[in-house]
Amino acid sequence: MIVDDILIVDATGEKTVGANPDISDVAALIADPSRASMLMVLLGGQTLLASELARIAGITPQTASSHLAKMVDRHLLTVESRGRHRYFRLASPEVAHALESLTTIAAPLKVRSLRQSDQAKALRFARSCYDHLAGEVGVAVTTKLMKRQWLILEEGNFTITDVGISGFADLGVNMLDLSSRRRAVARPCLDWSERRHHVAGSLGAALATRFFDLEWIRRTPSTRAVTITAKGSAGLRQYFGIQVEDLRADTP
Amino acid sequence: MIVDDILIVDATGEKTVGANPDISDVAALIADPSRASMLMVLLGGQTLLASELARIAGITPQTASSHLAKMVDRHLLTVESRGRHRYFRLASPEVAHALESLTTIAAPLKVRSLRQSDQAKALRFARSCYDHLAGEVGVAVTTKLMKRQWLILEEGNFTITDVGISGFADLGVNMLDLSSRRRAVARPCLDWSERRHHVAGSLGAALATRFFDLEWIRRTPSTRAVTITAKGSAGLRQYFGIQVEDLRADTP
DNA sequence: ATCATACTTCGATGATAACCGAATGGTTGC
DNA sequence: GCAACCATTCGGTTATCATCGAAGTATGAT
Known part of the structure; x- marks a missing residue:
């Protein structure tokens, strides 16, 4: 690893950045408007029900369920089941921080209504x-x-x-x-x-x-x-x- | 805006989080693997040519050009044209910060080769x-x-x-x-x-x-x-x- | 002038995934 | 037990978009 000459990489068609952590994967989760709106509300620090999140995102419970499962799977959210209710919240401060830092480079929204x-x-x-x-x-x-x-x-x-x-x-x-x-x-x-x-x-x-x-x-x-x-x-x-x-x- | 009772929202089917900055939009840009790999290399602080970025991402120049145009458009990158070359770099420290914060919640990559x-x-x-x-x-x-x-x-x-x-x-x-x-x-x-x-x-x-x-x-x-x-x-x-x-x- | 290089635009193709309807699984209450 | 409710799973439809080939524009070199 200690060299005095510049290391020339590549040659094969292989991607040279393969060793970086895969950002695109997490970003894809946030990229969907429905999921993003859920995440933004949860960024408020509250814990909310699946049905509430569905209503907030303006989608049916079926779709919301699919979204929420994915986000829990990838450790963006955590669930707590109480009875027939399921409470969702952000999984960690790191997630909150990442979301917040995205808002600083997000396009300011033009007002519609x-x-x-x-x-x-x-x-x-x-x-x-x-x-x-x-x-x-x-x-x-x-x-x-x-x-x-x-x-x-x-x-x-x-x-x-x-x-x-x-x-x-x-x-x-x-x-x-x-x-x-x-x-x-x-x-x-x-x-x-x-x-x-x-x-x-x-x-x-x-x-x-x-x-x-x-x-x-x-x-x-x-x-x-x-x-x-x-x-x-x-x-x-x-x-x-x-x-x-x-x-x-x-x-x- | 100063109230003593909880404000009940919604009623209409309208999305209740419409006023938040649109994160999904930026996230969608990062969500593509080709674009993400370009961004990760540029996170190194270098400024690179379109053709270099294309090779790094493992795609043709046509595809890269389309990607780069989008990222410049949305102010993730800046370009500097010198002759027939175009040099790309991250647009701001904020972008770098957002990318870095995403790595902290990205899934660690399993090694292939x-x-x-x-x-x-x-x-x-x-x-x-x-x-x-x-x-x-x-x-x-x-x-x-x-x-x-x-x-x-x-x-x-x-x-x-x-x-x-x-x-x-x-x-x-x-x-x-x-x-x-x-x-x-x-x-x-x-x-x-x-x-x-x-x-x-x-x-x-x-x-x-x-x-x-x-x-x-x-x-x-x-x-x-x-x-x-x-x-x-x-x-x-x-x-x-x-x-x-x-x-x-x-x-x- | 002519050719090569660096990059772009356009059009067609193919794959991915969000979405909902319908049906199923648990939980609570009467 | 049955009904109401919350949530999930499945299948089919649709729309979006990354991708590349082909062709076009601008720059640089011979």
């Missing part, structure tokens, strides 16, 4: 990104955390300051990952709608969990979109000085 | 990952950097220490990103073959560039694989105490 534009607005406003908060609200919170110096974006990485640690503690956010006894990780995640970073990683997840627990935010049944409750609006104003109403600058 | 297994070994040993170094060598270097405390892996992020700054300077690695005047970013990137992190980001890129300049490593014409020169073997031993020959523990 009024409904769709409303949905788009809701998504851009606030949505869950697997286990943390994204969209305008997610970015606004992150920005505030940086202004308050709870987080410092340094060299493309988030660092949690001492001020931040006590601040998050006051808020009731669990800073210890109990299973591994390690401190929370704050990872920057590029927001496809805002084109700015929001907090992901275990800190991002803990923060989102806390917001759900406080009932500041709520999931919507079959979307990634998240709604801000009146409680949340007050809480965000009180704790972070964020005026949720002002946020909604209807920038398309 | 001896050639392929040799290629797989070469790839696992050392390869370029868009702009930085990956594989056993990449991970070994990263590990050494951490042991020497040039880098600290903290909360899932790399921090460059003062020791590291002077160390990299000694090595001739450019720590200033001249265009933006910001210090280099060390981003952890999960290695699909080693399942451990190696250094990416602008520091990773600068390091790899330096290795190429020093002629420690060399690209192979139509693969992502990288070879270590005799110079490189000596240099890695001298500067980092890495025994390249020992590294090659033929773990499948």
